[in-house]
Amino acid sequence: MIRYLAFLKFLVYALRFESPLAWVTRFSYILSAARSLLDLDISTKAPPLKFLIAGAGIGGLAAAVGLRQQDHEVQIFEKSGFKNEVGAALTVPPNVDGLLKRLGLNPDENGGTREEWLTRYTKKGDVVTEVDFGKLRKFFSPNEAGTIHRVDLHEGLRNLALSLGVEIHLRNAVASIDPEAGSVTLENGTTVTGDVIIGADGINSKVRKSMFDEDQEPHPFGVTTFRLLIPTSDIVKDPLARKFTEKDGLLTVWADQGGRNFITYPCR
Secondary structure (H helix, E strand, C coil), X not given: CCCCCCCCHHHHCCCCCCCHHHHHHHHHHHHHHHHHHHCCCCCCCCCCCEEEEECCCHHHHHHHXXXXXXXXXXXXXXXXXXXXXCCCEEEECHHHHHHHHHHCCCHHHCCCEECCEEEEEXXXXXXXXXXXXXXXXXXXXXXXXXXXXXXHHHHHHHHHHHHCCCEEECCCCEEEEECCCCEEEECCCCEEECCEEEECCCCCCHHHHHHCCCCXXXXXXXXXXXXXXXXXXXXXXXXXXXXXXXXXXXXXXXECCCCCEEEECCCC
């Protein structure tokens, strides 16, 4: 009989074409969950638990790191082979910066970039406001706002998890779970049992589908986001765009009243 069942609903609910703000919010939730694992007061009399995590994305790895720091046994089952990790830059607000450092990962040492300035424009290019984050650091110290490429963050968390003894089983996708038996069944037919099961297997979560009967298919969120990376070396060649590279850590936002935004920020 399973002793505990943990389900990180914000990790396995449908992503639903989230806006950048929703991405930041969900990212904060992920790291907050990892912090809660660090805050657990585990008595020395209580034996370590065996955690089985479905999914080795940012959420699964962060949870694994926090659990291993509490001396629990952790195994992660990941369907991919980590050969082609993709993504773009993620915003790291001060609270998330602090959580990552508490887990043992400093964004600055893993390709992260600090946000030093914020400039807001109208869609016509008129400046609405300018903010010097340097003057605000006293409110955020010792944590700061920044960005980090998803691949760099993922690699940093993966290396940290492995250094702590987390077992990561690649190309071992979870097919289903049995909450009553405390077991995870992989697509290759293998069954693994543990004390706690954590679902961090994304938009098409098998953990979620094993737990709920209602419709669990993703639905459009109503907001579409296009993300891309442009080398700075190409930007400086354009006389009109060059000025956006002259300040280190410059975050720019163009917005109209229809809810459409064009946002740029440094990465790597």
